[in-house]
Amino acid sequence: MIDDFAKQYLHDDLREAREAVLEKLAGLSEYDVRRPLTATGTNLLGLVKHLALWETRYLGEVFGRPFPEPLPRWDDTEARGRDFWATEDETRAEIVGRFRRAAAHADATIAALPVDAPGHVPWWPRPDVLLFNVMVHVLTETNRHAGHADILREQLDGTTSAPARDREFWAARCAEIERVAKAAQS
Numbered sequence: 689m690i691d692d693f694a695k696q697y698l699h700d701d702l703r704e705a706r707e708a709v710l711e712k713l714a715g716l717s718e719y720d721v722r723r724p725l726t727a728t729g730t731n732l733l734g735l736v737k738h739l740a741l742w743e744t745r746y747l748g749e750v751f752g753r754p755f756p757e758p759l760p761r762w763d764d765t766e767a768r769g770r771d772f773w774a775t776e777d778e779t780r781a782e783i784v785g786r787f788r789r790a791a792a793h794a795d796a797t798i799a800a801l802p803v804d805a806p807g808h809v810p811w812w813p814r815p816d817v818l819l820f821n822v823m824v825h826v827l828t829e830t831n832r833h834a835g836h837a838d839i840l841r842e843q844l845d846g847t848t849s850a851p852a853r854d855r856e857f858w859a860a861r862c863a864e865i866e867r868v869a870k871a872a873q874s
Contacts, residue, residue, distance in 0.1 A: 695803040698823045699795070705830040706791055708849075709736060710784065712837040716844065722774055725840045732840055733783055734773040735833045740787040741771045746826050747794035750807040751819065755793050757786070762811060798823065 712732055713721050721733040744755035745762055760767035774783055798819070805819040841847050846855070 691803045694820065695798065695823070698820075698827055699798050702823070702827045702830060703791075703795075705827060705834050706739070706787075708834045709739060709830065709837050710787070712834075712841040712847075713780070713784070716841075718780060720844050721780060724773075725843055729773060730836060730840065731773060732837055733780060734771075735837050735840075736787050737774060737778075737783045738771045739830060739833055740783070740790040742829065743790045743794045743826060746809070746822050747797045748790075750809050750817070750822055751797055751801060751805060752807075753793070753797050753800075755790065757789070794826070 713736070716732070722731055724731055741759065744757075744759060747753075748755045749762075760770070774780070801819050803818070803820045803823075807817045807819060807822055809815050809817055809822070838849060846858075
């Protein structure tokens, strides 16, 4: 009974985290979802593309349920890092569609297997895993990247998931935090 509860709880949280990531694209231009917002080139659409690829691996290949679309091999060193940005030939609709198809494929894997189903992650130091381990890992990674997406979106246009406040409130808050930071430096 606890196994079913844990599996459902993790799965529900994963679904929410996926939607939180996609919400960060809403209302933005093609340029804004693609442009590099960190020194390493991190961008919103790239995060979605990355999550799609790795959900297909972790909640597909790892359990002998390969995703039906072509993917680069996990050990292809030439392809490393390309999943973090959209090429000129990839549209937002294609990447979001792949993300949704990857999620549906992952959801089918989760539904089909018990939480203690064995899997194999060849790139992990301890490669023999259970569905539970992988669900925790994918949920953690999705939430981590959702946090990145929160910050990137806030940098772009100030949109946050924080309580709605006006610009003056946030300017005053930042000024207070800056004052405290400078005081701590003394």
